[in-house]
């Protein structure tokens with residue numbers, strides 16, 4: 391069905407398919423509590439708790455769900471503000487074709503412990519292995535498969551010096567990856583590499599060609615929330631290690647990392663999850679923590695009392711919740727900065743050949759990469775092209791709230807038309823997701839500011855969330871969830 395709306399301004403002339411209203415974050419519920427001066431909603435603690443539990447997990451993203459899963463033998467309640475669990479790992483469906491609305495892939499764990507963990511969750515890692523080519527680069531009108539490996543790099547239309555430098559970089563990263571013990575790279579010395587940007591590291595520290603940073607820019611924007619000149623060299627090199635390694639393999643389920651969230655929730659016990667519940671306040675007492683919860687369905691507050699609380703939410707929310715509680719202060723979390731993100735699901739795309747799983751686009755500001763679900767299909771089967779459009783960093787969040795779906799869709803379609811002329815004609819429907827605080831951005835110096843400096847627990851309150859590791863990925867979310875569960879268990883035993 392073709393929507394009669396046509397874009398105005400620079401995107402004029404692009405005929406738009408049926409465009410659904412914004413989805414993704416639903417910020418209003420949190421905003422009206424955390425900015426009561428603006429929005430006029432202030433609630434106070436009712437006298438008696440409605441619910442008493444051993445552990446309350448706040449946030450049903452991967453970190454919170456992992457914590458709840460690890461504590462499944464305890465009394466656990468999961469409070470989630472959104473209508474659905476998963477955080478940024480949710481999935482959509484178009485005519486029976488599942489697709490990720492956010493996170494798409496994860497790494498095949500090399501470590502036996504993590505392999506067992508996935509197996510215990512019933513996740514078939516072998517079936518999820520992504521067939522090659524995994525990563526392809528679109529550069530100056532051509533696709534380059536296996537762009538992080540020698541075979542792809544040799545084909546790139548860059549100078550001989552640029553190719554040599556790129557090869558040297560990827561070989562070095564692959565070697566570091568081999569020496570990496572679990573999550574701790576031995577030779578990737580983080581303190582100094584964290585002080586400079588990836589671009590600075592490549593061009594000034596290593597003296598590599600200036601052709602490299604633009605090639606790695608879409609990867610940085612998509613995976614780390616900001617450009618090669620804005621992210622910490624350590625963070626970027628740490629992420630790129632697995633892309634360049636021949637041993638590390640990537641995995642994806644049709645619905646993306648939402649499969650991980652679903653498996654964790656199934657293991658934790660789905661009846662422990664309470665959706666539409668926004669935690670808006672906390673009080674620490676000698677024998678328990680009292681959480682003030684706003685029930686969005688009933689439009690009323692109530693109290694959950696817990697012996698231990700795991701705050702598996704990003705620090706922009708933690709900052710507001712912890713004011714005056716435990717030993718943290720708002721200033722502790724001031725260094726956390728977040729990117730904004732738009733994801734577009736183009737449903738019903740027809741006749742499109744997609745070269746790899748992750749397809750990185752160089753030189754396109756409207757988006758950074760695309761994933762097709764399913765990658766191969768019979769003619770006429772429903773397919774969804776997922777377009778990742780990280781927004782410029784830093785950018786005012788208001789812009790994201792202000793932009794209309796028509797404008798965003800037109801911007802994305804205009805960019806796609808340059809790669810696949812005529813693509814807009816085959817798209818039936820566009821679904822747009824926006825994330826106001828999508829991922830923590832490891833800007834230069836950030837990791838040095840947080841590592842070892844923020845206590846993971848104080849009193850009865852424990853912090854989780856991938857942002858605490860300074861690196862936005864599903865592995866870090868699960869790692870922080872495991873650690874939080876361990877701390878909660880110790881305290882419950884003690």
Ligand SMILES: Cc1cc2nc3c(=O)[nH]c(=O)nc-3n(C[C@H](O)[C@H](O)[C@H](O)COP(=O)(O)OP(=O)(O)OC[C@H]3O[C@@H](n4cnc5c(N)ncnc54)[C@H](O)[C@@H]3O)c2cc1C
Nearest residue numbers: 449451452453471477478493494495669856862863864867
């Ligand atoms: C578009 C996108 C694509 C990505 N792609 C990948 C990928 O392919 N591979 C990869 O490894 N990583 C990817 N990432 C990063 C990765 O998905 C995240 O780092 C990870 O999933 C975060 O999990 P989390 O539990 O730490 O946080 P979140 O997912 O942010 O979960 C936090 C939860 O807390 C809830 N919450 C917040 N405030 C409150 C409150 N006051 N009360 C109750 N609940 C609250 C939120 O609604 C949310 O459900 C991607 C991220 C984005 C945004």
